[in-house]
Amino acid sequence: MAEPLIELRAVTKRFPGMKALDSVDFQIFPAEIVCLAGENGSGKSTLIKIVSGIYDFDEGDLLVDGKPVADFGPRAAIAAGIQVIYQDFSLFPSLTVAENLALNRLLSEGKTFVDPAHRRRLGAEALARLDVAIDLEATVGTLSTADRQIVAIARALMSDTRLLIMDEPTTALTGREVDRLFSIVREIQAKGIAVLFVSHKMREMLEISERITVFRNGRKVEEGPTGEFNEARITRAMTGHDIGHERHVWAGDTEAVPRLSVRGLAVGEAVRGIDLDLHRGEIVGLSGLLGSGRTELAMALFGMEPHSGDIRLDGALLRLASVQDAVAAGIAYVPEDRLSEGLFMQQPIARNVIASAISRATRGPFLDSDRLNALAEQVVSDMRIATPDIDKHAGQLSGGNQQRVVIGRWLLTNPKVLILNGPTVGVDVGSKAEIHRRIRDLAANTGLAVLMISDDVPELIQNCNRILLMHRGAIVDCLDARSVEEDDIHGRLKGLR
Amino acid sequence: MTAVSKLLRRSETAVLAILLVVMIVIGVINPAFWQADNLFNLLRANVVIGIMALSVLTVMISGGIDLSFPAFAVAAMYLTVIAMNAAGYQGVVLPFIGATLIGLLCGLANAFFIHTFRMIPMIVTLGSASVVRGLLLGLVGTSIINIDRMPPSLIAFGSSTVDIGSSKLSLMIFIYLGIALLMWVFLTRTMAGRAVFAYGDDAESAKRVGFNTRRTVYLVYGLAGALAGFAGLLHASMIWLANPRDFVGYELDVIAAVVLGGASIFGGRGSVFGTILGVFMLTLIKNSLIIMHIDNTWQGVVVGCVIVIATALTAWRDRKALV
Incomplete structure (x- = not known):
């Protein structure tokens, strides 16, 4: 040689x-x-x-x-x-x-x-x-x-x-x-x-x-x-060990009133006429090429994009004109770019996790630091965030732990619907499996409905019970995650170009 | 992209267009505006602010900001005039070299702190401006050197003109344009000048590509100080007066002119031609306000508005370019 x-x-x-x-x-x-x-x-x-x-x-x-x-x-x-x-x-x-x-x-x-x-x-x-x-x-x-x-x-x-x-x-x-x-x-x-x-x-x-x-x-x-x-x-x-490839099994009732029901949702030219039902405990995957409208759909559901159409939560019609509306209704969104959209890098973990549920840690107009710290400790242990203490700045954590902080923050608001956009981008394999397990547990045990947007096909197959493909603003495919193969999804995505 | 649409997208084109509109409007209101005397006066008013703007332009392209140039200018001017009087020296070249060197030394001190301690240029230059002004007034003197004590050689130099028709055009304008030409060559045609752009665009990348960023920082602030020192003495020669409390408030005017000329306060962008236009626009606005007998205090309001609007426009342009 x-x-x-x-x-x-x-x-x-x-x-x-x-x-x-x-x-x-x-x-x-x-x-x-x-x-x-x-x-x-x-x-x-x-x-x-x-x-x-x-x-x-x-x-x-x-x-x-x-x-x-x-x-x-x-x-x-x-x-x-x-x-x-x-x-x-x-x-x-x-x-x-x-x-x-x-x-x-x-x-x-x-x-x-x-x-x-x-x-x-x-x-x-x-x-x-x-x-x-x-x-x-x-x-x-x-x-x-x-x-x-x-x-x-x-x-x-x-x-x-x-x-x-x-x-x-x-x-x-x-x-x-x-x-x-x-x-x-x-x-x-x-x-x-x-x-x-x-x-x-x-x-x-x-x-x-x-x-x-x-x-x-x-x-x-x-x-x-x-x-x-x-x-x-x-x-x-x-x-150093096998990562389990268990899948998310959902045996809910498709006849029940859906947790989140979307009819005829449109966002400008980007999203057109979307019908979508998410049931309690379901994790639904959403993939598509960049520019397919998937991020706009997520933003509309989180009140960040003006839209038309009906959005119902447990059967009740919602008006989502702002992020505050969405949070009040029980919708949580973990953005694609946690560095610029999701975290306060220079702030301690405790303040980061409380950011969306601040009313749970206040006494009158003041912050109650005991209650805040207790909630933060709870999130750190729930999400298994690897940190010596809750005073460490978010910027000092690894990518996987940062993502857990963002997800953990939303769990404090007791959401009914969780939208994850690229939940494990830049997170390494071990941490990724841990985050996945946590999301599946939440869906199975609390009746949370999850919409998981991702380019990572194995991630979708492992965690979702259904996978939707979006193209040019419309949902073009709905696949059963139990029977679909990775190559099949890749093939379909390539076919959309 | 065609050459025409490229030209239209340049911020200089926009400034030039606005400038022409403003000039036409002023000309309609007051036809005397177009008289050669008035225009030559206007050009003369560009000289000192223009040279200072070129120094600030270089600093802004490098991603920094310079608030110390008025202080350096006043120190260079006052010290040189005092030294000339003390020595009884009658000349022009040597005093200007001296003033430039004083400015250069002050600028290098800025560079030392900015580079060695990785300090924010705004804080360093704010501090050095205060120190230099304080030392000048405390150690050197507070009295204004009037026309009767100003070195005659400087007065003669500052008032030299050339006859064009029946009007006189100050020769200082050619000094300004000469410096502008040199700065254009430096910024666009030399590696040291391109290093300033690269450093302002992304300092870390500039280092990785192999630029000597230390040299760039010293060059930028040294040059800025040198130009300020030169402009300071030129100012005294043109107004026949050396006032150790001069140039107060010039920071805002000059930065406004540079931003108006399309330079980005975030570094990496800016041009000599744009800056010349920005300076002309600013002097035109101030000049018109004076002609319209608008109070001095209101000029500050106008300049402040100009800087905010121009910055907003460039920020809007930069964001649009990114999308």
């Missing part, structure tokens, strides 16, 4: 009080696609930072082309042909595509003056290499996420790149955009460039990679050709 492009031998990296990497061996060969899997804090980000020269390591050797390198900093990494595309792409939104592409080269040329024609030429070259057409004079801020990612990739390939590292590249992409990304990645590979993927999404790892390496608690626990892996094996390696 050829010499590895980059190799780590028994590399250990310590942070105060922990070993982020514990005697790890790792290799990447030219022109191979490797996936790095692992939960948050498993050491995969540390590994990327060592390979890209950002972190120093405490023990072990780093070899480039078979030769040990003593002082491997960011410049050495770039000189060795290693480029990283971070999740935020590190682009300049106010500058043009051409300038974003050309900056690296212009900087390395060390010129004092900039020639716009030269800049445009460099940009055009970079895009031509990927065979994509993006307006060179457009400002990057006006591009879609997928196009911005392509600009970032094109920029990374401007230098003599031999290894491209991509951190969670598919998180913000729709299915079709993921396909386009993968075909670009394969083209890059055909040019002899190795690609290292870091991803949470197992399906994608299995689709694109040739080799998978799984990390857990700073150690490499599994490694092998992708053909030897399936989702269950990756999950087991990542978490």
Whole structure:
């Protein structure tokens, strides 16, 4: 076999009080696609930072082309042909595509003056290499996420790149955009460039990679050709135990008055003529491509979008003109982007969980801190939020725990209907299973009706009794989760394009 | 996108259009507006505010804000004039170099605090402005240097004109336009200038791409201070007076002009041409208010409204661009 492009031998990296990497061996060969899997804090980000020269390591050797390198900093990494595309792409939104592409080269040329024609030429070259057409004079801020990612990739390939590292590249992409990304990645590979993927999404790892390496608690626990892996094996390696794949069974009465009943709901052009019933204890999945109107539907049910049509709760007609109306009626909504819409990052957990049920912790016009703390403790234990105390800021929690805070907050309002939009986006596997179990318990035991909006098909199959597919503002399919297969749903979603 | 629609989308085009409308309206109300004397006067009033606006523009593109330039300008002006009087020196070039250097040093002090301690530019420049003004009045003096004590060389320089027809156009305008041209070259055609845009757009990314962000911060605030110092002495030369309490309230006027010219207070956007237009618009508005005999206090109201409306428009534009 050829010499590895980059190799780590028994590399250990310590942070105060922990070993982020514990005697790890790792290799990447030219022109191979490797996936790095692992939960948050498993050491995969540390590994990327060592390979890209950002972190120093405490023990072990780093070899480039078979030769040990003593002082491997960011410049050495770039000189060795290693480029990283971070999740935020590190682009300049106010500058043009051409300038974003050309900056690296212009900087390395060390010129004092900039020639716009030269800049445009460099940009055009970079895009031509990927065979994509993006307006060179457009400002990057006006591009879609997928196009911005392509600009970032094109920029990374401007230098003599031999290894491209991509951190969670598919998180913000729709299915079709993921396909386009993968075909670009394969083209890059055909040019002899190795690609290292870091991803949470197992399906994608299995689709694109040739080799998978799984990390857990700073150690490499599994490694092998992708053909030897399936989702269950990756999950087991990542978490150290099997994640149960129990499903949500609902044996309620479809003849009873539905908990939530929607007739002829329309939101502008985005949602048209939706009929929908959610019964007590049901978890109904809702999927569809981006722009299918699913988020608008959720927002309308939460009083955030002006709408027409009938919405009934336990048979009583509701008027949902504002969020306050929806909360008063017993409807709770966990938004897609918990960072910007759901949490007060600089505030302690206790204040975060009480935010929607503040009247339960007041005495007259004042906050009753004893009652507030008692409620907060209850949510922390109910939702199994991993925190030493309720005074920790929400921003200090992991993604999974943050999501539990948001869900737990709504449980304090004793909702009748819970709408979850992307409930486990960016949450790692172990935490995800815990959140799922909690939601299923709630539905089964309290008669809560749940509408779960998600792109994660296995998540829907595991947790829902029914799955609805939405397209161009209408519900086009209703599937029984007991009998439907994952591939079937993927196929139907692809068919909707 | 066609070249025409691109041109229409630029904020400079909007400012230019509004400017023409305002000028036509004023011209209708008072035809004397279009007389060369009045227009030349108006241009002359652009010079000092314009140079200061160019310094603030650079800071704003870098994502910061500068509230210290009036203080630096007054310090550079007053110290230089006092030094000239003390030495009995009669010249022009050396004093301007001196004033520029004083401004530069003050600006570098701003940069030191902003970069080393990662402090918010607004707080640093607010503080340094207060310190510099206080030191100047406390240690150097509080008396106004009148025309009879002003160095004649400066007065002669500040009042130099060129005859166009029967009117005289101040040569200072060409200094302003020359500086503007240099700033345009710097901001759009040099890597150091592009670094200012990149830094203002996303400082972390700028670092990752390989820009020396420390150098950028020092360059931006050093340049801002230097321009302020230069503008300060030029101001004294043009009004034949050095007042150590001068330039109070210039912060608002200059920032209003820069925002009016389409620069984003969040950094990453702004242009020299837009700023020149913004400055012209602001002086035009203030000039018209004076001609219409509107009280000084009401000018503040107008400038305040201009800054809020212009900022609202740019914020609205930025949000629309994102959707």
